[in-house]
Amino acid sequence: MSVLLGIELHGNCIRLQAVDRKGTRLALLEEPVSVPFERWWGTHPDERVRSVRALLQHALQEGHIRPASIAAIGFSCEPSLVLVDAEMEPIPPRALDWQHLDPSDSSPEQVLRNTLARFPSILRGLHSVMDLQDWLRYRWTGAVATSSTFAWHSGLSSHSSPAQRFDPVALQQVGLESGQLPPLMPGPHRVGTLQEDLVTDTGLPRGTWVCAGTSPRAARLWLAAEPTPGQGIVLLEPGGATLWRVGEAPDAGASCEEVIPAPYGDHWYHREAIEVADPRRGETPLSDVVHDAAEIDPAQSWNPDAGSMMVSADFGAASRAPALLAGVGLGWFRDLRPLWRKRCKTVALEHWLDQVAASSGSSDMETREQT
Amino acid sequence: MKSSTTLKDQLPSRFRGTIQGAAIGSALGFPYSGSSRTFMRALGSEVLQGYVRHRNGYYPVGQHGAGVQMLSLAADAISHAGAVDPEQIVEHWIPLWRENRIIERLPDVDVAMSRWLRRGTEARGCACGPGENGSGSLVSSILIGLWDHDSPDALVDDCERLIGVTHEDTEVRAVCAALASIIGHNLTHHDVVLGDVIDGATAAAARIDTSVPRRIQEIPMLLAASEAEAFEKLAGSEEEISDVEHSGVENRALPIFLVALHSWLRSPSDPLEVMGSCLHSGGAVEMTAAVGGALVGSCVGEECFPSRLIEGLLERDEITSSADRLYQRQVQERRRRNA
Known part of the structure; x- marks a missing residue:
């Protein structure tokens, strides 16, 4: 098993x-x-x-x-x-x-x-x-x-x-x-x-x-980057790019939209900005943050300035977090750091593009009819 | 089918025809309920000769099934409230279970009604959940077609209210909405126009479910196919392999409705032909023939049913009075709305 x-x-x-x-x-x-x-x-x-x-x-x-x-x-x-x-x-x-x-x-x-x-x-x-x-x-x-x-x-x-x-x-x-x-x-x-x-x-x-x-959002953010205090993650969603930052528990009165708990509840994700530079639109990406997205248009072209842009391991794909969290529950990953640093580590956009090019044509995904 | 009288003049007869048609079909099929298709086909036209005694001997000749019992009480509830009020309907149905007067067990409806009985009419949500797609409430939905025939905008919502008493399953709710829309169409049109009937039923069902409209749209193509081929496609399931050719129609709302609708569209103004075809389909014949009877009755009115079948019906007067009360209250409510 x-x-x-x-x-x-x-x-x-x-x-x-x-x-x-x-x-x-x-x-x-x-x-x-x-x-x-x-x-x-x-x-x-x-x-x-x-x-x-x-x-x-x-x-x-x-x-x-x-x-x-x-x-x-x-x-x-x-x-x-x-x-x-x-x-x-x-x-x-x-x-x-x-x-x-x-x-x-x-x-x-x-x-x-x-x-x-x-x-x-x-x-x-x-x-x-x-x-x-x-x-x-x-x-x-x-x-x-x-x-x-x-x-x-x-x-x-x-x-x-x-x-x-x-x-x-x-x-x-x-x-x-x-x-x-x-x-x-x-x-x-x-x-x-x-x-x-x-x-x-x-x-x-x-x-x-x-x-x-x-x-789903907490799961994505959790796997996107190692949750060190102050770590920024830009989520590229259909509605735009939002910046989330790892932080402490919120004060009373914080809204569910602006703060979400990490799966373990040991840290929180605070929404710092709703509209930030969106590299999908050719804007220069923020530095010192990790970018994550569930879907990326295959025809998307990237700004050459995006060379230093860091993306998550599941960039442009479904997050593996729900499954990996089950493994955490089983005690498979007692030390979580290798998960972010080795198994699901962030990579530069160029590296991700190379990976996509190499894997194009082989898909393990199946879609069934609507229920 | 053309008629010299106006539709307005024909309405009382069509109201009675719809409810009596359901009762006649149910009473013809009740003694044979669960019989195989092979057996029913072997009986040939004998099944239409007249009512026979149920094989267990406990029921009198001309006895209809529990679906019609619920239909008649729901008609009284709507007449009494002047609207489709789920609480009133539950109050009218509950005594059937409390006093054990229900004619036969309807597994799906039993689950829901037992909950209503335990929790009272003010409870919220006693209907059986998704996946329970039995046909227990199917016949009752014809009342919505009668009640809302002149206000199609309210038809689906009212149908949801009525069927929501017993079923949460989207397939059942969509089928009931489609059946109600066809009854409503028949009451407002002289002729049966295939495209309009199918489009109306599809549109009503599509508000609730995505697969039922697809199945309804298959019917026009199957009208030209042989009866056996059409039956296999309509009564069979997309997901499961079943021996419908031998066992007949499963006791689920969707195949019952599709087989009855197909039978009616083949001979829209011939009650005996429609009910004969429904009875020969085997399996859940009582419910299939009740739906077929209601469809043809809403199209031709009570006059076209043979008098021997109307007169031999048990509780004929109560059923006719229910139809008349529903018609009168519907007219009253329409006048009030238009005033």
Whole structure:
């Protein structure tokens, strides 16, 4: 058992990656979804569970991944919200009128507050509040837990130790009791092992660990560069280039948009600037930062001044972080420094371009039909 | 099909025809529910001769299935509320489970209704989750076609409200919206125009699901194919290999709807032909024939059904009264809206 499985629920698709002990990507499968994960309120959580399971089964049946080799599964998922009733079933989003949510006012924190204020009767029979990756993990393992990502994005974590524990006062304000929040785990921590039905259906080994998970952005930032204090990372996203910097825990009142916790919760990423020099548009890149991007247009031309531009190991590709975080949870990488310095080290843009040129034509990625 | 009377004059008859058509199809198929396609085809036209006693002997002749029982109660709930109110519908349905009056077990609906029973009508979200794509609520969705035939903008939302009581599965919801849109189309058109019917059903389903519209769009091409070939494509699943040619239609909303729709489009104004074709498909014949009966009934009205089938129907008066009350309340609400 030497392979880690990473599942990323982000944007318009589900990504499944198999990564070995050395961090080498063995397989990458993508499946588009009809409702993007940012619009988490538009789909029943079990619909997502079915889609992920279908992709996993496809990957295993088609031989993209050898089931017996899997040691652990890690997640990254857009911040979202699932309300679970007393019978351990999710309350359907349509039953809470979430289909009429205004996308501009749809942070999990806001939706949770509004929903509980509008339907106070659901509090009586509410078992727990979690996010989509927690629900997926519960369906697969039967273990109820949540991650520091949810604690932060739900706005229910305490000011003194943000994302580390829930704040009883904040819970009381929305009408929740501490028992209605699942135990809080750092992103890489092992939460539970796969249930028997999944083992039987997929052939995955009994005892395969499933880890807590984090958000896709936190995962990208975590793997992009070694998190030394003050390290800058420029994320090149479709909307523009944003500068993030590694820092300490935020002050009370910091917004979820501007600060995000690292998967382990040991450091934070602070958004320092929204619009910075974007080398994709020919602008001279910032110095002393690492650039990271999930997608890069193959026809993209680069400014010759970009010679000194440093890019992450997963520049222009899906992040291996969800899978590698599962390995961290297993204790495979006790000292994390070699991960950033050796296995997934940053490289100069020229070096990356050479690598892309060398590997063009050989792709291990498969895309399935939309679900 | 041309008629000398206006559509407005025909509406009461079409309302009755739709609900009676569903009840007749259900009652014809109820005794044979679950019988194989091979067996049903061997029976030939015998299945249309009249109602027969259910093989377990507990039900009287002319007994319809649980789908029509729910349809009739949902019609009363809509008439009573003057709107598609899920809470009212649940209140009308719950006694069937509380008092064990439900005619037969509908596995998918049972799950949802048991939850409603435990938690009360004010609970939120007792419907069975994605993946539960049974046909228990399919026939009830024809009510939305009747209720919203003159306000198509509200049709899909109302259908979501009604079906949301029991099902969260997008496939079921999309199928129900498509069925409701076809019923609505039939009530507002003299003739069945294939393109309009398919486009309307596709558009309604596409608001909820992406795969159902694709399956509906296959139907025009299959009208020219042999019955066996068309059946295999419509009743079969894209994902699983199943022996539909022998066992018949699976008890899932999508294949039932597709087979019934195909049967109706082959002979849109001949109730016996449509219901015969649905019954010969085997498997979930009761639900398939109920949907086929509703489609043809909404197109031709109650007059075109043989009187022996209408008269032999158990609880015929209650079913007809439900249709009449729904029609009257719909007219009342329309006048109120237009005032």
